[in-house]
Amino acid sequence: MTELFNFVALREGFENGLPYFDTANPRRATIGYGFNIEVADYLLLVLNELGIIDDTMTAAQINARKSAFTTAINNTPHTGDRTVITQQLQTNLNQVASQYGFTSFQLNETQGRAIFEDIITGLVIGDVTIGGKEQRLDAWLTEYNIDVASLKGTKEYMALTSLFYNREIAAKKDSAGNIIRDEQGRRIPDSRSLIGYNLLTALENDNRAEAWYEIRYNSNGGSTRSRGIANRRYAESDLFSLYDAGSFTPAEAKEIMRMYTKHRSTIIEYEKNYTPTFPITDEIW
Template sequence: MPTNSAQTLYENQRYELIKQLEEGGHENPEVYLDGAGIPTMGVGFNLLVPENVIEILANGFGISDRTLAEDLQAEALAIKSEYDAAISAYKVANPKPSTMTDTEWSSRAATSALASLNASNSNHMSPQDRLDAIFQAAGNTGQFIIQPSATETAAQKIRNIFDALIEDYEITLSNRIGTSTLVSDYSNEHLALISLEYNNGNKLIGSGLKGALSSGNRFEAWYQIRYQSNRYLERGIAKRRYLEADLFQGEIVNVF
């Protein structure tokens, strides 16, 4: 049976790994748009997900207000819709040159959309400004930014939010992959898979990877993580998949 120290080590490594991959190693207490135009904060906390917003309010602000959580999520959804519309508008206005790849064209559209939505001036509110306004309209002072308190740093609050949210991902991962001779509790293999689940398990842990895990085919599982989970060959995603694949193989990964 694993000891409590093994579980604690795993939980700390899990947090440090995901913090590195989602935020470059530093908690982010403010709202920002991720690469897909999703309003995000903390350690990759997706504000489109109601449960995430509820936990952020509870552990980050000491607020229990479902109506406010729903209003913040609705504004996040509106921001994401505007991002998607901006992507489409860019592609209509700027047809893809024959010499440009689809990935590069989409990347330029995303850069343009992010710049447009992140602008903050007299004629436009940034995502942070917009969520601040929702937060303050509910009678709260200050911004919708996770702040330190007398007893906790902002980073500690973000860790508490993460710990509350990650358990659902662990349950979902367990249900998704079942049992495998390749994966044991608190192992590097489990760390790699929970990173995939946290990133987007529905898309990243598909039939190929599940089949490899079920049959105990380690090389095929490594291949599925490293290559089949990034079919569009995006560089940033490829770097993450390579790290997760190597972690699955038990190689030392410098993120802890």
């Protein structure tokens, strides 16, 4: 967990533990190491760590306090100058916190680390159960016949967890709201999911080179690509690694060259726009 935390924390930042609006479109109220407090579960984890709720409370008491903070967030403008609306967000949340005897809505780094771990593994607060990201990631991997047990504790799993932490997989749905499935009956991730269908099937087929390509070049927000996200994907793909541990085999070399030949024009154009520290030519030659 420490290695994963250090990897993600370096890329998420902490912003002095104060709430702020991120740079996403639309903007989201955030605190700590990228905790989106517009998500009810993550708001609960923050409130728990601050001591505003605890496991001696009933679900009704917990939800009442959560609702008060949710209202404060929703009543804060999400558009306009980011500095101005961030200051307003902090004021609004501090006012609600003061109603429960707390002087400010601010985390220290120890609290931030604890919340990060709770987001990954899940937590029970009184009668309220909050599922962890790790459990949901494992469910998707298992659905695609990926051996989760052999992945746990590896750099590859850490890279996938970082992607999933940044944005969870959401199932693709049709216009009627029905989940779309592939020919094998498996849910298909929607276009915004960072761990998409191509990455899952590459992992299923044990095609490391294609999985590496998907992480590095095909998970940067589509039409909302950015330099910062590109850097994070480069770091995650480096962590995942183009090469398996142990000796480099002729079969791996062929797999890598097939990947490069298939995606060469896309890779060259992408690296022209977002120059990596180590271009792909350094990786494969």
